[in-house]
Amino acid sequence: MSGTFKTKSKKVRTRFAPSPTGTLHVGGLRTAVYAYALAKRYKGDFILRIEDTDQKRLVPQAKEKLEEILKQFSLTWDEYYVQSERVKSGIYAKAAEKLVRDGHAFYCQCLPRNAKTEGFSKILRDPCRDKNLRTGAIKLKVPENKKVSYRDFVIQKEIIWDSGVVDDATLLKSDGFPTYHLAVVVDDHDMNISHVLRGHDWLPSTPIHLLVYEYLEYDRPEIGHLTDILDPEGGKLSKRKGSVSCEAILAEGYLPEAILNFVMLLGWAPKDDREIFTLEEFVKAFDENGFQKSNPIYNRDKLNWFNGEYIRNSKNSILMTKLVDFFNRKYAEEKLEKIIPLVRERLNTLSEFESLAGFFFELPKADKKLLGENFKEHLSGAITVLEGVNIWNLENINKALMDLIQSKNFKTGKFFMDIRIAITGSSVTPPINESMEILGKDESIKRLSGILN
RNA sequence: GGCCCUAUCGUCUAAUGGUUCAGGACAUUGGAUUCUCAUUCCAAUAAUCCGGGUUCGAAUCCCGGUGGGGUCACCA
Numbered sequence: 001m002s003g004t005f006k007t008k009s010k011k012v013r014t015r016f017a018p019s020p021t022g023t024l025h026v027g028g029l030r031t032a033v034y035a036y037a038l039a040k041r042y043k044g045d046f047i048l049r050i051e052d053t054d055q056k057r058l059v060p061q062a063k064e065k066l067e068e069i070l071k072q073f074s075l076t077w078d079e080y081y082v083q084s085e086r087v088k089s090g091i092y093a094k095a096a097e098k099l100v101r102d103g104h105a106f107y108c109q110c111l112p113r114n115a116k117t118e119g120f121s122k123i124l125r126d127p128c129r130d131k132n133l134r135t136g137a138i139k140l141k142v143p144e145n146k147k148v149s150y151r152d153f154v155i156q157k158e159i160i161w162d163s164g165v166v167d168d169a170t171l172l173k174s175d176g177f178p179t180y181h182l183a184v185v186v187d188d189h190d191m192n193i194s195h196v197l198r199g200h201d202w203l204p205s206t207p208i209h210l211l212v213y214e215y216l217e218y219d220r221p222e223i224g225h226l227t228d229i230l231d232p233e234g235g236k237l238s239k240r241k242g243s244v245s246c247e248a249i250l251a252e253g254y255l256p257e258a259i260l261n262f263v264m265l266l267g268w269a270p271k272d273d274r275e276i277f278t279l280e281e282f283v284k285a286f287d288e289n290g291f292q293k294s295n296p297i298y299n300r301d302k303l304n305w306f307n308g309e310y311i312r313n314s315k316n317s318i319l320m321t322k323l324v325d326f327f328n329r330k331y332a333e334e335k336l337e338k339i340i341p342l343v344r345e346r347l348n349t350l351s352e353f354e355s356l357a358g359f360f361f362e363l364p365k366a367d368k369k370l371l372g373e374n375f376k377e378h379l380s381g382a383i384t385v386l387e388g389v390n391i392w393n394l395e396n397i398n399k400a401l402m403d404l405i406q407s408k409n410f411k412t413g414k415f416f417m418d419i420r421i422a423i424t425g426s427s428v429t430p431p432i433n434e435s436m437e438i439l440g441k442d443e444s445i446k447r448l449s450g451i452l453n
Numbered sequence: 454g455g456c457c458c459u460a461u462c463g464u465c466u467a468a469u470g471g472u473u474c475a476g477g478a479c480a481u482u483g484g485a486u487u488c489u490c491a492u493u494c495c496a497a498u499a500a501u502c503c504g505g506g507u508u509c510g511a512a513u514c515c516c517g518g519u520g521g522g523g524u525c526a527c528c529a
Contacts, residue, residue, distance in 0.1 A: 052529095412488060417489060
């Protein structure tokens, strides 16, 4: 390999540069994880840069929310910048003016064009490359017949354009704010970013950036474009088919570690068959040659599996903390402590706790249709023997019930199913004798008799 | 439509010209355990998009199709 990544002279510095126009998506999260891992793998810096140069699209609190979510995923940054705050320094305007001075950009007063009214097939050149203009927007003056190229470190291939297909992109808007094309180049240079890692959607505008790098006489960072995560129904991942915002997925009861592990492996894979990675382990295992080049599909089943794995592998105490937080302290810890061992292997998401263990807290409405034909015999028998249990523990409950089954010749499965329905209201539950032990003698018997009355 | 990226089981992927009747995981199906459901364990089904080359040998390299995706704003 080229050795680009092992250079001792240059520290690896990556950045995650979201625009605060909405919530963080799983795709954005994945980009952030890779950028983070790349930096940390080489003991470098991970930088968060808020790209908020479009004042019209700002969403209140989006920035704060973004930061909070990144923290939830333990993606902590070493440095932090906000582009709009940097505009005042004049750094972007100076760069744009230099380009004009050097003949690589021009002022333009054309009305902003609109892709929808303009048609799409022709290459659009602005007609007003007028040397004398000093107002309006500043646009890149793209040369004719020039080959523009770079080697993409994700795609691992040289990508070449003819300048004829590159647009005279706007660099500085007439409101004085830079567009992405200028800001990204100026900032990545100013912040000493060594590796630009971003979404595939930026690939087509890369030649613009390449030209700007050249004209500003900047050293170019390594550039890599990640695949897009696709929707199972086709096209880029979208909101309407299930939640893809990190916030929403978290709210459904998925654990940050599981989500992280899931997105890590959407487009990157280790050389061995390992699948479970904490963030720290991922950083160690990560290498920039393992990227997939074609777009992966967002696969909910695998996420569910990861989440189940993480729940099952959590210590009971940790799982309790997570449940307490997730349900906003709705459930008492003492009770949770007893219930968790019964449900931990049955939970794929935290939210499922409610349907699986809700009966511990609230008397369920039993659907009598679920009961077997011998339910009266079963329940009254159970009540009788359970009344006789003086020390209410699992062993005694088991014995009382098993003796009953044997003496009355009940079908074990049918018997317990009737008990289950009466106690929990559901046919899918944790082990029923253990559940009754937790519920207590009085409550258990109360529920059993409730059905008979 | 122009430009660009891409193509291994249904899905995520391994294999970087030869230890491969293509390996792992999820999902699916069957079985074992079991008071339900899970967990756990075992097993099965299942892929190199198509067509040409190059080579003794191709999933791997080249070309052409086709499919998928992206992009073409004073948005990022």
